[in-house]
Amino acid sequence: MKGYKKYYGQKLFWYLLTLIFAVILNFVLPRLMPGDPVSAIAARAVGGMTDSTAIQKVINDYVEKFGINKPMYQQFFMWLGNVLKGDFGVSFSQYPRPVSDIINSAVWWTVALQLPAIIVGWLLGNILGAIAAYIRGVFDKAILPFFLFVSNIPAFGMATILLFVFSIKLGIAPASGGYGYDLIPNVSWTFVKSVIGHYQLPFWSIVLITIGGQAIGMRSMSIYELNADYVKYSRFLGIKDSKIVGYVFRNAMLPQITGLALSLGTMIGGALVAEIIFSYPGLGTTLLTAVTGQDYPLLSACTLIITIMVLIANLVVELLYGVIDPRVKANQQD
Amino acid sequence: MKNTIKQVFHSGKFLVGFIIFVLILAICFIYPVFVTYDPLEMIGAGNFYKPGTYVSQEEAALNEGYTLNMDASESRLATALGVEELEKMQEYLIKYAGIAEKDIDVTDTEAIVELWQQNYNPDMKAKGLTSAKRKAYRRLDASIENAMKSSGVIIAEEDAESGELKEAKTIKGTGYVNTKDIVNKRTFILGTDNFGRDVLTELVAATKVSLRIGLIAGLIATAVGLILGLVAGYVGGVVDNIIMFLTNLFTVIPSFIILILISYSVGTNARGVMMVAFIIGLTSWPWTTRSVRSQVISLRNRDHVNLSKLSGHSMFRIIFTDILPYIASYVVMAMILQISSGILSEAQLSMIGLGPATTKVATLGLMMNWAMQYAAHLNGSWWAYFPVVIVIALISFSLNLMNTGLDQVFNPQLRD
Numbered sequence: 001m002k003g004y005k006k007y008y009g010q011k012l013f014w015y016l017l018t019l020i021f022a023v024i025l026n027f028v029l030p031r032l033m034p035g036d037p038v039s040a041i042a043a044r045a046v047g048g049m050t051d052s053t054a055i056q057k058v059i060n061d062y063v064e065k066f067g068i069n070k071p072m073y074q075q076f077f078m079w080l081g082n083v084l085k086g087d088f089g090v091s092f093s094q095y096p097r098p099v100s101d102i103i104n105s106a107v108w109w110t111v112a113l114q115l116p117a118i119i120v121g122w123l124l125g126n127i128l129g130a131i132a133a134y135i136r137g138v139f140d141k142a143i144l145p146f147f148l149f150v151s152n153i154p155a156f157g158m159a160t161i162l163l164f165v166f167s168i169k170l171g172i173a174p175a176s177g178g179y180g181y182d183l184i185p186n187v188s189w190t191f192v193k194s195v196i197g198h199y200q201l202p203f204w205s206i207v208l209i210t211i212g213g214q215a216i217g218m219r220s221m222s223i224y225e226l227n228a229d230y231v232k233y234s235r236f237l238g239i240k241d242s243k244i245v246g247y248v249f250r251n252a253m254l255p256q257i258t259g260l261a262l263s264l265g266t267m268i269g270g271a272l273v274a275e276i277i278f279s280y281p282g283l284g285t286t287l288l289t290a291v292t293g294q295d296y297p298l299l300s301a302c303t304l305i306i307t308i309m310v311l312i313a314n315l316v317v318e319l320l321y322g323v324i325d326p327r328v329k330a331n332q333q334d
Numbered sequence: 335m336k337n338t339i340k341q342v343f344h345s346g347k348f349l350v351g352f353i354i355f356v357l358i359l360a361i362c363f364i365y366p367v368f369v370t371y372d373p374l375e376m377i378g379a380g381n382f383y384k385p386g387t388y389v390s391q392e393e394a395a396l397n398e399g400y401t402l403n404m405d406a407s408e409s410r411l412a413t414a415l416g417v418e419e420l421e422k423m424q425e426y427l428i429k430y431a432g433i434a435e436k437d438i439d440v441t442d443t444e445a446i447v448e449l450w451q452q453n454y455n456p457d458m459k460a461k462g463l464t465s466a467k468r469k470a471y472r473r474l475d476a477s478i479e480n481a482m483k484s485s486g487v488i489i490a491e492e493d494a495e496s497g498e499l500k501e502a503k504t505i506k507g508t509g510y511v512n513t514k515d516i517v518n519k520r521t522f523i524l525g526t527d528n529f530g531r532d533v534l535t536e537l538v539a540a541t542k543v544s545l546r547i548g549l550i551a552g553l554i555a556t557a558v559g560l561i562l563g564l565v566a567g568y569v570g571g572v573v574d575n576i577i578m579f580l581t582n583l584f585t586v587i588p589s590f591i592i593l594i595l596i597s598y599s600v601g602t603n604a605r606g607v608m609m610v611a612f613i614i615g616l617t618s619w620p621w622t623t624r625s626v627r628s629q630v631i632s633l634r635n636r637d638h639v640n641l642s643k644l645s646g647h648s649m650f651r652i653i654f655t656d657i658l659p660y661i662a663s664y665v666v667m668a669m670i671l672q673i674s675s676g677i678l679s680e681a682q683l684s685m686i687g688l689g690p691a692t693t694k695v696a697t698l699g700l701m702m703n704w705a706m707q708y709a710a711h712l713n714g715s716w717w718a719y720f721p722v723v724i725v726i727a728l729i730s731f732s733l734n735l736m737n738t739g740l741d742q743v744f745n746p747q748l749r750d
Contacts (some may be wrong), residue, residue, distance in 0.1 A: 015586075022587045029592070030599040152731040154678055156685060156702070157723035160711050168714050175712055265588030266675075272590075273682045277711060284686075291598065291687040299598055303591045310588050 004329070007322050015315045022307045023083075026300060027076055088301040093293025099301045102286060107305055109178055110282035114271050115313075117203050118264075121210025126256055128211065129218025130249050133226065144219065151212025155270035159205040159277035166201060174198050176279040202278045206271045217259055221252040254325050261317040265310050272306070341743055348739025354732035358725070362542040371532065373539035374696060377520070378530025381708060382715035385525040389511075390518035395489055397516065399509045411481045412443055419474060423450050426471060430460050447478060525717040527701070528708035537721055540696040544677050545729070547611040547697065551676030554615025556669040559622025564653055566623065567630025578627070581620045589617040593683055602691040610690045614679045622668045629661045663744045667737050674733040681726055698722050 070078075082088070088099035128147070132140045153161070167175040179185065180194040225231065225248045234244050275284030283302055290298040322328045342348055371377075415423075420440050427433045427446075431453035439445055454475055456468075486506040490499040513519065524533035566577035584592070596613050597605060633639060633656075642652045677698070683689050684699025685706065701722045705711070710718040 153727040269590030
């Protein structure tokens, strides 16, 4: 375990640094642009007012509140202090609801949807890819082109297909929302049943998309490994096939885990858009309402939360990788 | 060079991908030659008209017409008699005509109408049959009669002076028109969208714009990624550290988020098609940088590079003559993937409402966004969004196939 300390320490430090940069970007990027958000906010607030002294007063109020008369770094620390307290300001589109409240209710839907979906999709994809590489023949020939095509359908496309087939045509799954529109969230059997019913389509659309990409990657990695010299050598030595296959798939798995870490951001981005199709009450739909409602505080809170979520997920994957890949351990003991 | 190209086209995967992609491109350029309508012309007055041929009602009615021995009354009956009417008829037949329930098949319209005509008596007086009900049955009977007769519809013209109606023509139940005789018609192979625009024409125009966005984004991303990767890999040292730090940073922070932040911040006025392509290009280079750098590092200490260095060639010359040719195939492959992900990024960005803020052109993402905003996916108007999804999937499928094919040619270890 001693060897891991350095590895984990490095990883944690690196992710902390990334987090700081991500937070700075989240603050700076919008403010670098010509139409800075605070004056846009003030302009929105005074829209419809005619009394010039009142307008001036409101604008001064906003200037005071966001500190735009202060230098940029002071503004940043003011903003950071508020964010750390969980204060993201008040939403425009759902005034006077605080942004933190909206985010708090949306973020769990997204986590509960995407985390299991990506894990299940990743596992199923790897298993299918490994089987395809090992068996080859008809299974491989039939399943590979199918997955090749499926993996190229965008997540929102898969969402519309599932929605059309299972909800509009067959009518066996609800079309939109996270629970029945006639229900109020509570802990009762009807509510839980409704949530599970609404969960299926978004869940499977993310799973199917993930399976396609992972299966192809795993298949080619496994074929590559199956042809490796150590496999041939082991066969000559007469080691049992099942044992060799175990090693092969473990080795083929490792790049897949790295691949997962690298593509998590893209996957989550795609899945967020798929949420919109189902009007799922998660962060994706919240992003859409923020954009259509020109709700800057909500939008910036959403992007910050999503970034933090992706960072945490990435960190977890990398930490797991350290445990699974023996080379990491070996490196540390040198 | 010639040999390489030959080899590339021998790869089945590349060929299939190439053919699909070229077909899509060809349609984008050939279709507008034959169909010269403005792709964004709002031709339908309502939203989401079904796919099919729309012929002028007036012209069809006034057309000479042909007589076919094919009576339209049967299908008219089916439209006139809904479930409610059939139930009413069943009720009457059981209660007042004394027919057993098992003899009546509600699903067979023809049989029940026949039973009705045999048993219905307009003057019947029975217990419980109020006059209101009797009148309702009479109306039902009249509507059945109406649907059954093939005497046709009379078309009248209003006299300009007296305002009297004059019979102009009678359309019989057996009257038919040949659609070829009708001049005023328009076929919407994929129906119309929420603004009443022809989906197919719009789709072709949108595909062209989206491909352009993908190409520009891909070019920018590849150029930035290539330059950074070359510099980081070849120069090494502190420069490498800085570039790699940035690259790692932007691989972990999801580019989709940066895309959202920048797109929102530029504001709707500045967010045109080119701007969106530019932003996508500027946020998607880290992938290319990463892989170009690792390729360059493996090349940096090869003998021919060392020889060039000893000969005193400049850094630019070494990069251009001794390194670039070796990674050219790789860069092309990376760019193909960048194009495909650029198109997808545009679509996703548009779907959350941050796509090109324009009404002058359509893109695949905007078409998707419009269809979703008008709930096409909930009211069953599949023609407004499925074709878009299929086009996006086909483009990215073909590009990925080409990439895999190239990979197999240039990377012999991956060959099956």
